[in-house]
Amino acid sequence: MLTRRRSHRDSLIWATAPTVHSRGRGRAPAPHTPAVQTFHRPEPVQGQESHPGHVHRITPPAHNGQPPLHPLTDKAANHRLQAYETAVKSSFDRILPLLRELTGLRREKGFIAKAQALAEQTLGIRLPEHLLEDAWIKGLDMSRLHAACLFETYCRMADGFFAHDPLKGHDTRAFNAFLQSCGFHLMDVTPCADGRLAHAISYVLRLPFGAVRRRSSAGALFDVEDTVSKWVEVEHARYRAGTPNTADAPTRYLKTVIYHFSSRHPSHEGCAAHGSDDTAAAGAGLERLLAFRQAVENGFCCGASVALLLMGLDTDTDALRIHVPDAQGHMDLQLSLDTGDIYHQTLSMTPEAARRYILEQVRRHAPAAPDEGMVKLIAQLVEHNLSQLDYVRRRHGGAYPDQGHAERFMGVGVGFEEIQLRNLTFFACLRTVEEGAADLDVGCRILGGLNHPHGRPIPVVIRFDYHGQVPGARERAITRCRQVDRAMTERFAPQVRDGLLHRLLVVRDCDTRAGLERVASSLDPTGQGGHR
Missing domain, CATH: 3.30.1330.140 (Carboxysome Shell Carbonic Anhydrase, C-terminal domain)
Incomplete structure (x- = not known):
């Protein structure tokens, strides 16, 4: 349906995450490439009345007390991502309990050795010894110890990430091929710097992080000059090295902005940089996108070589609000495709019918006739996001507790x-x-x-x-x-x-x-x- 928007330890960590292969797609879940098809409304279910605009739905029964999964949900990917998130965040969550235990040990004989053993056992790290010395006289500087534990845990997490690639984000071949088939040679994404969007690439959009340029910025207000410089760098590589494709390939540089809002507390938990005003956040994001295209056009006379995409993220549920551009790149801030609506409308469909429905809805939500390559890409992003909505439903009942x-x-x-x-x-x-x-x-x-x-x-x-x-x-x-x-x-x-x-x-x-x-x-x- 058309939606008019209202204004309102080392490798031990990685050992906890089982290696799961997703639905015959190899080591990393590669994007499915749906064919661009004419939409056909699914056949009426027996016993239901059919009328224009009616979407037939059957709510599948819950299994083992869990809500039903969407037919397009990648269960293996959800399991792998949950294992990774649990392993990493639990390591940070063990810091405060460790510090509480240390306060009870500081007067005991052999405190330093006991403290180090406890830190090794709890976090897999060693504490700076100079922060433990003389603790029996001066007491523990818990502020410095807290920072030390956090820094050590971060370094351990980061080193494990680069050594083991737990999200398989360096496997970019399938996505690069898919992106070029849609008419784009690079996807450059600016989410807001807010930590509630830090998972936008690997979780919300389910894209390999190695294939996407991500530069976060407060309010998603990216640096136009920096992005133009990156565009020049990419185009130069296409001309000189044929990377990621040759300069004569009919593809464009895709710049994407992800602003955010809160469906549960719209006036308090939205974007701080825009005063929790999602209308202002969307407008500022679009303005910055248009400025980038104008800068390329003014400086290089080839504004058509860039494409623009604006999306909003509900930080409570991870549902996307996508402003589908038409073939000329125009986006209507009052017209958006809501993946939460798509989720419920397609929950009882077959995978094939759901994909047809998504494609048709993407086309219908453009202000005018859209570019079919952009339709194909957005449809894939919608499908990926449906897995994330199930992820949040299964883990948190549909909305994050830390709103x-x-x-x-x-x-x-x-x-x-x-x-x-x-x-x-x-x-x-x-x-x-x-x-x-x-x-x-x-x-x-x-x-x-x-x-x-x-x-x-x-x-x-x-x-x-x-x-x-x-x-x-x-x-x-x-x-x-x-x-x-x-x-x-x-x-x-x-x-x-x-x-x-x-x-x-x-x-x-x-x-x-x-x-x-x-x-x-x-x-x-x-x-x-x-x-x-």
Whole structure:
């Protein structure tokens, strides 16, 4: 139906996730490529009256107390993703219980050895010994210990991610082929930096993270100049190296924005950068998309070489609101396709009938005749999202219990492809504090609100990835880490002085599968962080 929108431990972690192959698609679930077909309404069910606009549905019975699965749900993928999420988040959730146990041990003989043994057993990490010494006299600095546990757990999680590829996100061949068959050669996605969208690629859209460029930004307000530079880089590679395809291939660069809203608490749990006003969030996202296309057109006279897509994400349920563009790229903010509606309309259909229905609904929700390649891509995204809706239904009864923010730390800089889980990290993608000041302020306000009332600090990971094949790139990444750290300590001087903001500085060679390289930390014995 047409929807008019209202204004309103090391590898031990990975050992817990069983290796599951999904429905004969090999190691990684590759996108199904539906043929573009003429829609046929499913045959009436016997005993039901048929009339125009009526969608025939039979609610399947629940099985073992669980809600019925959608016919297009990838059960194997859901099982694998749940195992990964449970393993990672449980490791962070064990930090506070560990700290509580440490407080009861600090006066016991052999405290340091016992504390380290407990940390090894509980989190698979070792604590900085200088934070444990003299604890029987001075007591434990729980704020610093909390940050230390979180940083160590993060590094362990990240190193395991790069070593084992638990989400199989580096297997990009099938998706790249599918994307090009739709008429696009790169999908560049900007979700809001809000941690409730950090899982948008691997979970909500079910895409291999290695095939999608993700640059999060507060309010999904991406940097137009940076995106134009990336477009130039991609087009240059097509001309010179034929990567990902040759320049004469009739494909376009696809820029996508994902804003967000809350269906349960629309005026309080929406996007903070837009005052929880989803109309403003959608409008700002569309405005930024149009500015990107105009910039390419003004600078290179080829605006037709870019395509645009705007989507909204309900952070309570993970349902998508998709503004389907027509063949000219026009999108109507008041017209959207809701995957939650699609889920219920197709729940009792056969997979084939459901796919036909999805294709027809995508076409009907465009302001005018749409591009069939875009229809094909959006239909696949809708189908993928149906699996995620079942994921949330099975795990959380249809809506997340943490409807607001629950991020564990803030990620600052460039990188963080390993962060693919909801409400784990607030992103501030930046190269300098000055250019990312707004994102930093929002992130510190959110993390401060979560942690400061309980005496816990804001943990910040400052990270810059580099290309190891470029001479001097590692040294420049380290320098940038130190520069951002110095600027952050100046901008948030009161929090730093009171021990309410701690930083870990890391770099990584993104041309390899290597893990993180630690540069410095505010928890180091000198307490100087990245300063020299």
